[in-house]
Amino acid sequence: MAKRCIFCGKEYGLFGGGMVLCGDTDEPVCSNCVDELTPLSPTERAERALATGRALYPDELQNFLNRERIQQAKEQARLERAHQAIRTDKTCLRCGGPMEKYGTKIFHLGDEGLLGPVARDGLFASWLTAEIIRCAQCGKAEFYLPEPPELPNIPDEEEEPVTCPVCGTRHSPLIGCPNCAMKQATSPRSGNTQTGTKPPWEK
Incomplete structure (x- = not known):
C-alpha cells in the first residue's frame, strides 16, 4: 500500500521512504525528504510538518510545540535572572552593553622558567590577582585590580x-x-x- 509524504505530498512504496520523528510523533516521509530533514531537530521537523497541513497527528504536534514554547520561556527567564546576578553597574566602552562579572585570574610577574614562574633575577616571582568583567553583547573584557598597589616608602622631602x-x-x-x-x-x-x-x- 502506497504512503504519502507529509512534506512534499509524493506517494512512495514500501522501500521509497520511512517514518521520521517530528516532535514526539512519527510521520511518513519519502526518501528525498528524509535526507533534507535529518539535520533538523525534532522541534524544527514538527513545525514544518504542522505547516504543511498534511500531518497525520496535527494535535499531537501542536501540543508538543506548545510545551516547547513554555519550556523555552522558562529557560529564557532563568538565564535572564542568572545574567542579572552577575551584572555590574559598568557599561562597555565599545558598544555600551552591560558588563558582567567573569571571575578572577592570577598573573605571575616574571618569566616562565623550568620550575615555574621566576623573576628575572632568578627568584620566584610574585603573583597579581585581577578581576575580569566582560560585555554581554560584544565580549570585550576589562581587568580590574581589587587591591590598591603597595606604595613605596619615600622619605620626607628635606627643606632647602x-x-x-x-x-x-x-x-x-x-x-x-x-x-x-x-x-x-x-x-x-x-x-x-x-x-x-x-x-x-x-x-
Missing part, C-alpha cells in the same frame, strides 16, 4: 636650606639662624651671662 644675611650661615628655613642666636645669647648686652650687666628688673 637658606643663608643667613647677617653671618652667612646656612640653616633650615623653619628656624632662625642658630649661629646668630648663639652670639646674641652670649653677648654682654643680653644680660644672660655672669659677666654681663644685670637686667633692669634686678636693680
Whole structure:
C-alpha cells in the first residue's frame, strides 16, 4: 500500500521512504525528504510538518510545540535572572552593553622558567590577582585590580636650606639662624651671662 509524504505530498512504496520523528510523533516521509530533514531537530521537523497541513497527528504536534514554547520561556527567564546576578553597574566602552562579572585570574610577574614562574633575577616571582568583567553583547573584557598597589616608602622631602644675611650661615628655613642666636645669647648686652650687666628688673 502506497504512503504519502507529509512534506512534499509524493506517494512512495514500501522501500521509497520511512517514518521520521517530528516532535514526539512519527510521520511518513519519502526518501528525498528524509535526507533534507535529518539535520533538523525534532522541534524544527514538527513545525514544518504542522505547516504543511498534511500531518497525520496535527494535535499531537501542536501540543508538543506548545510545551516547547513554555519550556523555552522558562529557560529564557532563568538565564535572564542568572545574567542579572552577575551584572555590574559598568557599561562597555565599545558598544555600551552591560558588563558582567567573569571571575578572577592570577598573573605571575616574571618569566616562565623550568620550575615555574621566576623573576628575572632568578627568584620566584610574585603573583597579581585581577578581576575580569566582560560585555554581554560584544565580549570585550576589562581587568580590574581589587587591591590598591603597595606604595613605596619615600622619605620626607628635606627643606632647602637658606643663608643667613647677617653671618652667612646656612640653616633650615623653619628656624632662625642658630649661629646668630648663639652670639646674641652670649653677648654682654643680653644680660644672660655672669659677666654681663644685670637686667633692669634686678636693680
